[in-house]
Structures are given as structure tokens and as C-alpha cells.
Amino acid sequence: MESLEAELDRARDLSVDELADAIESIGFECTRCGGCCTGYAPDEPGGAPAGAGSGERDDDGDTADPNNGDSGCHDEREPHTATVFPDEVRRVADAAEESFGESYDWRDVARPMPFGLSEAPDGEPAGETFEWALATDDCGDCTFYQESDGQGACAVHDSRPLICRTYPFSVALDGTSQPMGEAVDAEGVVRAHECEGLGRDISREDAAELAAALKQRAVRELEEAIGVRDTYDPSAGERADGDVVVFDSEGPKNADGTPVGDD
Numbered sequence: 001m002e003s004l005e006a007e008l009d010r011a012r013d014l015s016v017d018e019l020a021d022a023i024e025s026i027g028f029e030c031t032r033c034g035g036c037c038t039g040y041a042p043d044e045p046g047g048a049p050a051g052a053g054s055g056e057r058d059d060d061g062d063t064a065d066p067n068n069g070d071s072g073c074h075d076e077r078e079p080h081t082a083t084v085f086p087d088e089v090r091r092v093a094d095a096a097e098e099s100f101g102e103s104y105d106w107r108d109v110a111r112p113m114p115f116g117l118s119e120a121p122d123g124e125p126a127g128e129t130f131e132w133a134l135a136t137d138d139c140g141d142c143t144f145y146q147e148s149d150g151q152g153a154c155a156v157h158d159s160r161p162l163i164c165r166t167y168p169f170s171v172a173l174d175g176t177s178q179p180m181g182e183a184v185d186a187e188g189v190v191r192a193h194e195c196e197g198l199g200r201d202i203s204r205e206d207a208a209e210l211a212a213a214l215k216q217r218a219v220r221e222l223e224e225a226i227g228v229r230d231t232y233d234p235s236a237g238e239r240a241d242g243d244v245v246v247f248d249s250e251g252p253k254n255a256d257g258t259p260v261g262d263d
């Protein structure tokens with residue numbers, strides 16, 4: 001594997017025009033199915049299509065079941081996991097505060113990425129992780145996902161993280177993240193992952209916008225990986241407030257996003 005710095009150079013050298021050519025050739029239009037914003041079944045890596053498990057939201061943001069009045073959440077689904085960078089957590093919190101007129105703190109937006117964590121005797125997660133994931137609701141769906149009449153929408157659309165702006169695409173560079181599941185299409189360095197919107201016509205303008213975000217995401221992911229490597233502190237767990245430490249590019253943090261102290 002190339003060094004992260006070499007991969008970062010490659011990401012910075014990516015041609016947005018060539019990425020846009022690849023996206024145009026693969027084709028994509030978001031159908032607002034909600035598949036990339038919701039919990040998923042193991043055999044359904046793209047997530048649950050709108051209406052295939054989640055009903056419409058009730059007043060407290062849960063998903064209401066029109067038949068029996070309880071949560072109506074699909075069981076047997078894994079919670080949605082989408083990586084969010086630390087600066088994006090703050091931006092999403094600001095956007096949510098503006099949209100909903102109430103205060104949003106770190107934990108309202110992000111949770112420690114569960115992969116690699118173990119379970120403490122009290123059933124709570126424990127260990128070290130190296131990413132934040134968007135927070136999920138009782139149904140395992142992104143807390144910012146809204147649905148009505150079978151159409152999904154994002155409550156923080158203009159401030160949504162890069163991973164959301166660029167789904168279902170990724171670039172094939174070491175050190176960048178790939179959505180779950182095998183790529184279903186590829187063109188040059190661009191990979192396309194399970195999504196019902198693939199193969200649809202896309203305008204050059206939209207392809208160019210997506211391509212620019214895809215390049216930005218690849219650069220950002222590698223910068224984040226380098227930052228995590230450089231700020232990693234193996235003794236942080238001894239000073240943490242709880243059983244979980246999240247190492248992001250800003251240094252070790254507690255599960256609520258506060259920095260782990262020095263002593």
C-alpha cells in the first residue's frame with residue numbers, strides 16, 4: 001500500500017473533468033428512496049427504501065406505525081452508519097439548530113463509529129474507534145432523515161456531509177472509504193455502489209458538481225486519516241470520561257465529542 005501522503009497527492013491530482021466523465025457514463029439520479037439514509041438489512045447494503053420499513057415520522061421524531069401506534073420500526077435491521085468528519089458534525093449541528101430552532105449538541109449529530117468497539121459488562125460500547133458516524137434514531141435511520149408520501153428528504157440537505165453528497169460513488173484510492181457491499185459498476189477510478197438511481201441520465205452540470213464533491217471527499221478522507229495517525233495517543237483511554245475513545249484528526253475525544261484531557 002502506498003503511504004497515505006502518496007495517496008493524498010493522488011487524490012489532489014484527480015481531474016474533476018475525468019471524474020465527471022465517469023459519473024456521466026455510469027449515470028445517476030437520486031430517486032429520494034431514502035436507501036442511503038436508513039438502517040439496512042445484511043442482504044440490503046444500500047439500506048431500506050422509503051416506505052419499506054419506516055413509516056412517517058410522528059411528533060417526537062420516531063417512526064409511527066399507523067396500525068398499532070407503537071414505534072413501527074423495522075426490526076432485524078442494522079443501524080445506518082455514515083462517516084462524518086469532526087468539522088462536519090459542527091456544521092450539521094448549526095444547520096439543525098437553524099432548521100429546528102433548538103439546540104443540537106455533538107451527540108445529537110454523531111456517535112462513535114461502532115466498528116471495532118466491544119461491549120462492556122454493562123452492555124455499553126467500549127474501546128477505541130477512529131471515526132464518527134451520523135447519529136441514528138430508534139429505527140436505526142439517520143436522525144435527519146424525513147419521509148412523507150414515500151419520498152425521503154434530508155433536514156440538513158445544504159449542510160449534509162460529503163459522504164451523503166457523493167453516495168453512491170467512491171474513488172478507488174487506498175485510505176478512502178468505500179460504502180458497504182461490492183462496487184456494482186466502475187469507470188476509471190470511480191466506483192458505484194448499490195443504488196436504485198444508478199444508470200439514469202445525469203446532466204453535465206450535476207455530474208461536475210458531484211465529481212467536485214467526490215474529489216473533495218477523497219482528499220478530506222486522506223487528510224483525516226493522516227491527522228488520526230499523527231495525533232493518536234495510546235494512553236488516552238486511561239484519561240477518557242467513559243469506556244470509548246474516538247480518535248479523529250483533532251485528537252482523542254470522549255463519546256460526547258469533548259476532547260480527552262491531558263492528565
Ligand code: SF4
Binds near residue numbers: 142143
Ligand atoms: S445527513 Fe441527510 S443525506 Fe446524510 S444520511 Fe442523514 S438524512 Fe441522509
